Amino acid sequence: MVQTLLQGLFVCATTWLLWKAFRKFVVKSDLDNLPGPPSPSFMYGHVRELYNKQTGFKYHRSLGEKYGPVVRLRGRFGSNLVYTFDPKAMHSIAIKDQDIFQEATWFTKATGIIFGPGIFATLGDHHRKQRKMLNPVFSVNHMRNMSPIFYDITHKLRTAIQDRVRDGHPAEVNIVSWMGRTALELMGQGGLGYSFDPLIADAGDEYGKALKDLMPTLAQVRGLHHHVPLFQKIVPKGWRRTVAELIPAPPLQRIIQIADTMRIRSTEIFEAKKKALLAGDEALKHQIGEGRDLISVLLRENMAAAEEDKLPEEELIGQMSTMTFAAMDSTSNALSLTLWRLAQHPERQDALRKEILEAKEAHGGGDIGYDELVALPYLDAVCRETLRVHTPAPFRFRETNRDVILPLSEPVRGKDGRMMHELHIPKNTSVFVGINASNTNPALWGPDAYEWKPERWLEPLPETVLNARIPGVYANLMTFWGGGRSCVGFKFSQLEMKVVLAVLLSTFTFELTEKPIYWNMATVQYPSTDPHGAHPELPMKVGLLKRDSVRA
Numbered sequence: 102m103v104q105t106l107l108q109g110l111f112v113c114a115t116t117w118l119l120w121k122a123f124r125k126f127v128v129k130s131d132l133d134n135l136p137g138p139p140s141p142s143f144m145y146g147h148v149r150e151l152y153n154k155q156t157g158f159k160y161h162r163s164l165g166e167k168y169g170p171v172v173r174l175r176g177r178f179g180s181n182l183v184y185t186f187d188p189k190a191m192h193s194i195a196i197k198d199q200d201i202f203q204e205a206t207w208f209t210k211a212t213g214i215i216f217g218p219g220i221f222a223t224l225g226d227h228h229r230k231q232r233k234m235l236n237p238v239f240s241v242n243h244m245r246n247m248s249p250i251f252y253d254i255t256h257k258l259r260t261a262i263q264d265r266v267r268d269g270h271p272a273e274v275n276i277v278s279w280m281g282r283t284a285l286e287l288m289g290q291g292g293l294g295y296s297f298d299p300l301i302a303d304a305g306d307e308y309g310k311a312l313k314d315l316m317p318t319l320a321q322v323r324g325l326h327h328h329v330p331l332f333q334k335i336v337p338k339g340w341r342r343t344v345a346e347l348i349p350a351p352p353l354q355r356i357i358q359i360a361d362t363m364r365i366r367s368t369e370i371f372e373a374k375k376k377a378l379l380a381g382d383e384a385l386k387h388q389i390g391e392g393r394d395l396i397s398v399l400l401r402e403n404m405a406a407a408e409e410d411k412l413p414e415e416e417l418i419g420q421m422s423t424m425t426f427a428a429m430d431s432t433s434n435a436l437s438l439t440l441w442r443l444a445q446h447p448e449r450q451d452a453l454r455k456e457i458l459e460a461k462e463a464h465g466g467g468d469i470g471y472d473e474l475v476a477l478p479y480l481d482a483v484c485r486e487t488l489r490v491h492t493p494a495p496f497r498f499r500e501t502n503r504d505v506i507l508p509l510s511e512p513v514r515g516k517d518g519r520m521m522h523e524l525h526i527p528k529n530t531s532v533f534v535g536i537n538a539s540n541t542n543p544a545l546w547g548p549d550a551y552e553w554k555p556e557r558w559l560e561p562l563p564e565t566v567l568n569a570r571i572p573g574v575y576a577n578l579m580t581f582w583g584g585g586r587s588c589v590g591f592k593f594s595q596l597e598m599k600v601v602l603a604v605l606l607s608t609f610t611f612e613l614t615e616k617p618i619y620w621n622m623a624t625v626q627y628p629s630t631d632p633h634g635a636h637p638e639l640p641m642k643v644g645l646l647k648r649d650s651v652r653a
């Protein structure tokens with residue numbers, strides 16, 4: 102019975118994919134005139150090149166260098182794929198026509214199953230309604246309230262690392278693992294009012310483990326999650342869970358477990374928050390985060406909102422794992438990238454430390470207050486430059502839900518010699534936006550665009566950057582995307598980075614070890630010491646700072 106069902110599924114999937122591929126070859130569009138490399142495979146198109154852990158960064162760069170900011174590629178089974186970092190095109194994708202360039206259907210459906218009806222899983226007006234409720238939760242005022250929680254957690258991280266730097270000799274520390282644990286705990290306490298990890302001791306929290314395991318497990322299902330829409334079309338609602346449980350793929354079964362754990366634990370935490378909130382301020386003070394965490398704020402905002410703006414409870418719960426997942430790997434790798442760069446540039450590490458220590462002195466040696474910390478110019482320059490050259494999420498993708506005209510900043514010459522000022526993009530075209538490519542575009546940033554030079558932010562930016570009108574929400578960069586689906590947590594993430602860097606650099610020194618470091622192309626890039634990127638690892642020699650060694 103199961104075998105017949107699976108065979109049926111296979112036949113339907115193959116017929117559907119073949120039909121889609123055939124239709125695309127028959128219907129011609131501007132894309133057929135747009136230059137790009139030949140497809141290396143009918144089955145995968147250029148997808149494996151774009152995602153290749155080892156060569157992906159080089160490949161993305163080569164596309165821009167060879168074809169410019171808009172390139173024709175192929176997706177799976179001969180489907181249309183456009184790769185772009187043209188500013189006007191990105192403006193259309195992220196802002197003007199965002200309801201046409203939507204999140205891919207597999208993405209919203211799969212995230213809906215995994216995280217529940219949170220912000221990843223919704224589109225159009227439904228998504229706008231959720232954003233309306235979430236945006237104020239990340240206001241500067243709430244971020245200011247968040248900073249004591251962040252300092253508290255980062256002091257625990259400092260103690261944990263100090264314990265490993267014995268006898269005053271530098272010790273090898275796996276930075277990416279500690280940044281991962283810290284980012285999860287910062288989001289746990291700051292976001293959910295929940296502690297995943299005391300940091301001092303190793304604790305195996307089941308919810309935290311589920312969140313950490315999700316990305317590596319998704320990598321093992323080899324694109325199975327891309328077929329969720331087809332699965333939902335074929336299998337009736339009441340049968341889906343049973344059928345999924347019968348599929349003999351261990352990573353898929355682990356994902357089902359992970360989704361269950363996240364749903365059960367986030368619901369429990371939510372119910373406890375709601376109870377404390379209804380019991381009044383005194384009860385909230387006894388909770389982790391004392392009611393200042395994002396979910397408590399969201400709950401309060403939702404209770405006070407007009408009836409038509411209120412979100413149902415399952416959507417509030419859906420935000421919890423969604424946000425924690427979105428916050429975790431992105432910020433921890435951004436911090437790892439910053440420390441890795443500072444270790445390569447000891448003179449810049451010293452300059453940043455000097456700025457931080459002087460600001461601490463002005464605070465009687467204590468933690469630097471929120472307003473002073475966010476205004477430190479060199480700290481800000483170091484964060485911006487890292488997020489420019491090494492954006493944690495190097496690309497994002499969209500799918501057109503109808504035919505659309507994509508405007509271009511500069512015309513491109515078609516294969517027939519015709520100059521094209523805009524492109525007709527057919528329905529169901531995949532669009533890849535090269536975030537890293539936009540942030541390091543030499544035509545805008547100059548010939549040193551690929552170099553990590555924080556000082557560039559201490560001077561006025563080049564006119565070419567300012568005139569390009571990059572549609573990103575942050576610093577003329579696409580790092581946090583733009584428009585209605587831009588990163589809701591970018592101020593939270595900036596604060597995390599600045600608090601962690603201020604505490605660590607005023608206590609420790611960071612050097613590279615002899616081991617090679619590879620940054621692997623992925624949805625969120627990560628470091629490893631092996632060229633195949635099997636395990637995230639970033640070893641560094643961490644020493645205790647000797648105050649008299651701080652260079653003037």
Ligand code: HEM
Pocket residue numbers: 220221232288292423424425427428429431432435492493494497498579580581582585586587588589590591593594
């Ligand atoms: C350096 C760290 C971060 C980077 C580089 C980053 C990057 C991004 C990008 C590029 C998007 C757009 C994705 C898309 O629509 O295709 C996004 C969305 C999002 N981010 Fe971040 N993010 C970071 C940190 C955070 C943090 C700390 C949080 C939460 C506290 C967060 C929560 C979210 C959420 C909820 C969305 C979905 C927004 C929506 O669809 O409306 N992110 N982020």
